[in-house]
Amino acid sequence: MSESAVSSPVSIDVDGETTVSGLLTLPHEADWLYVLAHGAGAGMHHPFLDRLAGILAARRIGTLRYQFPFMEAGRRRPDPPGRAVAAVRAAVRAASRLVPGLAVVAGGKSFGARMTSTAQAEEPLPGVRALVCVGFPLHPPGRPGRERATHLSRIRVPMLLLQGTRDRLADLAELRPVVQDSGGRVTLHVVEGGDHGFGVLKRSGRTAADVLDELGDTIRTWIDEGQAVPPRTR
Numbered sequence: 001m002s003e004s005a006v007s008s009p010v011s012i013d014v015d016g017e018t019t020v021s022g023l024l025t026l027p028h029e030a031d032w033l034y035v036l037a038h039g040a041g042a043g044m045h046h047p048f049l050d051r052l053a054g055i056l057a058a059r060r061i062g063t064l065r066y067q068f069p070f071m072e073a074g075r076r077r078p079d080p081p082g083r084a085v086a087a088v089r090a091a092v093r094a095a096s097r098l099v100p101g102l103a104v105v106a107g108g109k110s111f112g113a114r115m116t117s118t119a120q121a122e123e124p125l126p127g128v129r130a131l132v133c134v135g136f137p138l139h140p141p142g143r144p145g146r147e148r149a150t151h152l153s154r155i156r157v158p159m160l161l162l163q164g165t166r167d168r169l170a171d172l173a174e175l176r177p178v179v180q181d182s183g184g185r186v187t188l189h190v191v192e193g194g195d196h197g198f199g200v201l202k203r204s205g206r207t208a209a210d211v212l213d214e215l216g217d218t219i220r221t222w223i224d225e226g227q228a229v230p231p232r233t234r
Contacts, residue, residue, distance in 0.1 A: 005057035014090040022066035030062040033102040037112025040078045043071040055216035066091045084115040107132040121151035130158040130228035137169040144171040159186045164194025
């Protein structure tokens with residue numbers, strides 16, 4: 001974690017009956033906040049998300065991580081979409097309350113990316129300027145298809161997809177047509193040799209730190225180039 005960043009636990013009210021934990025990591029000179037949802041198999045404290053939050057903090061991007069209700073309750077089965085979407089919306093509301101002066105992007109890792117994009121497709125998330133999806137789960141392992149991406153066509157804010165070439169949940173031959181059909185709203189960044197967790201083989205000559213730096217640099221550059229600003233506001 002960046003030495004200049006401060007992490008604070010927060011509590012997020014989902015629906016008046018369910019409360020989930022969150023963790024706000026805020027570098028002192030932050031100019032953006034990334035509302036970052038976890039995947040289906042591990043919560044917001046997964047080492048990958050810890051390291052990603054630190055990498056982003058070093059690039060002046062704060063993060064608000066949070067638990068989905070199933071993870072907060074210690075269950076293995078992910079929440080149904082409606083419940084997960086409610087958690088996404090609650091986290092975005094919390095972000096605007098906790099750091100009202102920062103520009104916001106939303107998204108997450110795998111399941112978190114899919115549920116955030118689903119929320120945005122159903123009804124725009126207030127104040128969210130763009131989506132950043134880290135390892136979008138396009139299809140089940142070994143079953144290439146595009147059905148899980150049909151909702152992306154209804155999203156009008158810019159999207160950044162970060163995908164590994166060895167990701168068994170996102171065959172690039174299936175993903176690239178989705179990007180091409182987006183009318184320029186979707187940017188795809190491919191991490192050479194990365195699997196679904198962005199792990200790389202030793203023979204690649206790259207380390208986990210190298211990959212995280214690539215992810216952090218890509219997100220920061222994409223934002224700085226103005227891609228996180230919806231076309232109508234440019």
